Amino acid sequence: MHFFSFTLSKPVIYFMGGEFTASNSWKHHPRYHKGDYEIIFCLSGIIYLQIDSQKFIIKPNQIVIIPPYTHLKGYKESDIDVDFYWLHFFPQSKVMDFTDDEKNIIPKLKSHHYNAKNLITLPEIFDIANPDEMAISFHRLLSENGKFHFLEKRDYLTSALLIELFETYVTQHDYLLNHAKIERVKEWITANMSSSLNVNEIAKNVHLNRNYLTRIFKKYTGMTTLQYLVKLKIELASLLLLRTEMSVKEISSAAYFTTPKMFMRRFKIETGFSPTEYRNKYSTILQNNSHIDPFIPVPSRISDSINDGVTEDIRYYQHKNKP
Incomplete structure (x- = not known):
């Protein structure tokens, strides 16, 4: 290579x-x-x-x-x-x-x-x-x-x-090479995302003790299982803000937050911007295609x-x- x-x-x-x-x-x-x-x-x-x-x-x-x-x-x-x-x-x-x-x-x-x-x-x-x-x-x-x-x-x-x-x-x-177990957990979380998904449900479905899951997940990813859940939701919301014209309310639901208020509060904590501020700041990039x-x-x-x-x-x- x-x-x-x-x-x-x-x-x-x-x-x-x-x-x-x-x-x-x-x-x-x-x-x-x-x-x-x-x-x-x-x-x-x-x-x-x-x-x-x-x-x-x-x-x-x-x-x-x-x-x-x-x-x-x-x-x-x-x-x-x-x-x-x-x-x-x-x-x-x-x-x-x-x-x-x-x-x-x-x-x-x-x-x-x-x-x-x-x-x-x-x-x-x-x-x-x-x-x-x-x-x-x-x-x-x-x-x-x-x-x-x-x-x-x-x-x-x-x-x-x-x-x-x-x-x-x-x-x-x-x-x-070494942590296929964590990758399977992450894949399961991604495939089963919902607004009600929590650490207990994840541990039960991947057949691991909750405390053990949290400990090894933190060791190999640098974040807890709950932090990873929030991270996935924020990433999805960020993509929808940048690449769609969906409203903040629609994005809140699509990104698996229980309420728009909770979504806006968590998004501000994680990114430093409100959803609208984030969209306005980062939405414009050079766009071109085969005709331009x-x-x-x-x-x-x-x-x-x-x-x-x-x-x-x-x-x-x-x-x-x-x-």
């Missing part, structure tokens, strides 16, 4: 990103990546991508990382509608790429020696075990347009996203932050700006 190691002693530089939707019979336009890395997070549909000579089938809840100086194109039309987030960024430090067996690399990524190097290592393509949570992170990053003096918030949010992807990748392998190709000017801060060769590469996007 091919891996990329990013050094985050300095934040990466956010370039552009958005959400792409297309009906069936779509395939990715040919382009040449010059200078930047791209992350694609598939939400629905199938994306058939060829990166240089290697072909990939990107399925829902999968991430693919496209390195610079590579030819990219769709090699086959999609059979169903496609929806994905796309994000371009420039590292400020040299990126190491290498090939290794996943069984060898995972223990290394968990070591304290590795973590001390400020390295974030990710495979070229991998599954996301927490797609709803990751979708919220992508959406919030791409909707952010605030800037404070010389600090570009999206640079830091993009760096934080890389860290989140790294933690998700390493942690989910830990679950898959946005023009995005290259920010001067990027030109000033990287070498002349890469600066010349960036100008390419002023003329070839299709995801």
